[in-house]
Amino acid sequence: xxxxxxxxxxxxxxxxxxxxxxxxxxxxxxxxxxxxxxxxxxxxxxxxxxxxxxxxxxxxxxxxxxxxxxxxxxxxxxxxxxx
Numbered sequence: 025x026x027x028x029x030x031x032x033x034x035x036x037x038x039x040x041x042x043x044x045x046x047x048x049x050x051x052x053x054x055x056x057x058x059x060x061x062x063x064x065x066x067x068x069x070x071x072x073x074x075x076x077x078x079x080x081x082x083x084x085x086x087x088x089x090x091x092x093x094x095x096x097x098x099x100x101x102x103x104x105x106x107x
Contacts, residue, residue: 027067028107030060065105072101 034057041050079094081087 027060027064031057031064034058034060061107064107068101068104068106070101071104072098075099075101 034053034055037053038050038057039053041047041053075094075097077094078097079091082089082091082094
């Protein structure tokens with residue numbers, strides 16, 4: 025959730041900079057929002073990959089709980105990536 029908050033703060037800063045004609049503030053906000061979005065997407069992709077491995081391990085061993093946890097991690101990772 026922290027990356028989403030940082031992304032929002034960056035977008036607000038960008039908007040204030042644009043509204044006030046402050047190019048420096050606008051640029052800083054855009055950079056902060058872009059960085060936070062990239063971090064969120066990276067973390068989501070990693071969680072999705074771990075979920076894929078966990079799901080496969082559960083399927084391979086016949087452990088339905090592990091397989092379900094893996095699927096849940098995949099979905100959460102995808103949601104994190106997409107925002």
